[in-house]
Amino acid sequence: MANGAVFQKIYQIVKQIPKGKVTTYGQIALLCGNPRMSRVVGYALHVNPEPGVIPCHRVVNRFGGLSSAFAFGGINEQRLLLEAEGVYVRPDETVDLSVYFWAGGETE
DNA sequence: TCACTGACTCTCA
DNA sequence: CTGAGAGCCAGTG
Numbered sequence: 001m002a003n004g005a006v007f008q009k010i011y012q013i014v015k016q017i018p019k020g021k022v023t024t025y026g027q028i029a030l031l032c033g034n035p036r037m038s039r040v041v042g043y044a045l046h047v048n049p050e051p052g053v054i055p056c057h058r059v060v061n062r063f064g065g066l067s068s069a070f071a072f073g074g075i076n077e078q079r080l081l082l083e084a085e086g087v088y089v090r091p092d093e094t095v096d097l098s099v100y101f102w103a104g105g106e107t108e
Numbered sequence: 109t110c111a112c113t114g115a116c117t118c119t120c121a
Numbered sequence: 122c123t124g125a126g127a128g129c130c131a132g133t134g
Contacts, residue, residue, distance in 0.1 A: 006131065025116055029130090035117085036129040042115035043132065059115080067115040 006032055010044040013104060017058045020086040021102035022095050024062045031104045042067070057081040058102075066093040 013031050017023055029037035045056045057078040060066055066078050066089070079089045087100050 004132080029116085034130070037131075038116040039114060039129070040116090040131045043113090043130095044115095046115055047132085048115095056115080061116065 004044075006037065006040060007044045007047070010041050011050070011054055014045065014054050014056065014059060016104070017055055017102050018108040020100065022058045022060050022064070022082070022087060022097070022100045023102040023104065024060055024064075024097070026062050027102075027104060028059065055081075058085075060095060060097075064095045064097040064101075066095075 009032050010028055013028050014023075025038040025041040026035060028041045029035050032041070041059075045054065045059060048054055048056055051072055057066075057072065066075055066082075068075060072078065072081070075093055079093055082089050082095060087095055089095055
């Protein structure tokens with residue numbers, strides 16, 4: 001039952017996202033080794049075993065749009081957290097990936 | 109063990 | 122150009 005080898009990897013990557021930066025599910029999936037794992041990435045954050053430790057609010061879809069089902073308290077909290085870190089979030093709950101996109105590896 | 113679900117992504121009409 | 126559908130992987134029931 002799900003040792004969560006991939007999940008653990010996803011969690012580790014998400015925790016490596018520097019403050020004021022965001023990344024996409026597809027990017028995380030790519031870092032895990034499979035670009036098609038994007039769905040699994042979302043599911044991994046969905047279970048979110050350690051909220052507060054795993055900055056799910058820094059994870060968005062490929063368009064930069066925030067997720068609908070958030071584990072911290074709601075899309076509203078996610079937007080506030082991003083703005084608090086210096087990330088400008090549009091009224092549509094979308095961030096500028098051209099500025100805040102994190103490719104991974106380059107932690108602060 | 110098998111089948112279904114899912115916070116995504118891509119391609120075709 | 123816009124909309125809808127199928128595909129993919131891993132985890133849970």
